[in-house]
Amino acid sequence: MDQDTKKEVLDAPWIAFDEQSEWDAVLHLGHKVSWPRKSTVRSPGDEAKSIFLIRSGVLKVAAGSRDGLLRTLWLMGPGSVLGEAAMFSDKPYHHHITVVEACEAYEFSKKVVMEEILAHHPELSRRLLVNLASKSYVTSTQVEDSAFLTVPQRLGRFLYGLCLARHSLQLPLSHAAIAELLGIHRVTVSNTISMFKKAGLLDETAHGISITDINAIAAFINDGHPSIHH
DNA sequence: GCATTAATTCTGT
C-alpha cells in the first residue's frame, strides 16, 4: 500500500542495493577479493577487464585534478557494482577508487560477464543496467542541485536521500567527507550543520550525524524555506 | 594485554 503522500525520490550519492540474492547463481564464477581500509582499489588509467560486486564495506569514487584535488562523485555500498562502465566501454578507469570501510567483493572477468551473465541471466543484466543508471542519475542530480539550490537545501536533500538509501538515521560521515561529496567548502558544511543542529533537525554523534527530525528535513526540502535564519 | 606517545583527523573560529 502506498502512503497518501507521494514521496519524492532523491538520488543520493550512495549506491547500494539490499537485494543481492539474484547473484547467488553466479558467485562461483567469480572470485572473492578483499580490500583494507584506506587502500586504493583502482586509479585513473587502470584497465577494466572485470567488474566487482561489492558485498560489504564502502568505496569512494572520486575525480581528481592534476594537483591532487579530489571531488567525490559517489559512495558505493553492498550490492553495488564497480567497473562495469569502464569495462563495457572498453576504456580505462577515469576515477580514483578508494576504500572507506574495509570491503569484500566478488570479481567477475569480462568473459564471465559477456558469456554467462549477459547471455544467461537477464535478471542480472537488469541489475547491471540499474546500477549504471543509478550512477547516471546521481551525477545529473548533483549538477542540477548545485546549479539551482542553496547550500542548506543541498545539504538537506543530501541528508534526506542518504537516510532513505541507508534505511538509517545514522550517517557516519565527517563534515569534510560531505563537503567533498557536495562540492561545498568544508567550513560551509560545518556551519550549515550547526544551523540544522540548533534547529533541532539533527545531532552530532561520536561517529557522524544522527538525524532526529527527518520530517522536518523533508518539509524543509519541499518548501525550500527553512525555519532557520541566522 | 595494557599504558604512553606519537600521528592523524575533526571541527569551530
Added chain:
DNA sequence: ACAGAATTAATGC
C-alpha cells in the same frame, strides 16, 4: 590558516 579536542596508530613494557 590555525588551534584545541578527539580518534587512531604505534611503541614499549
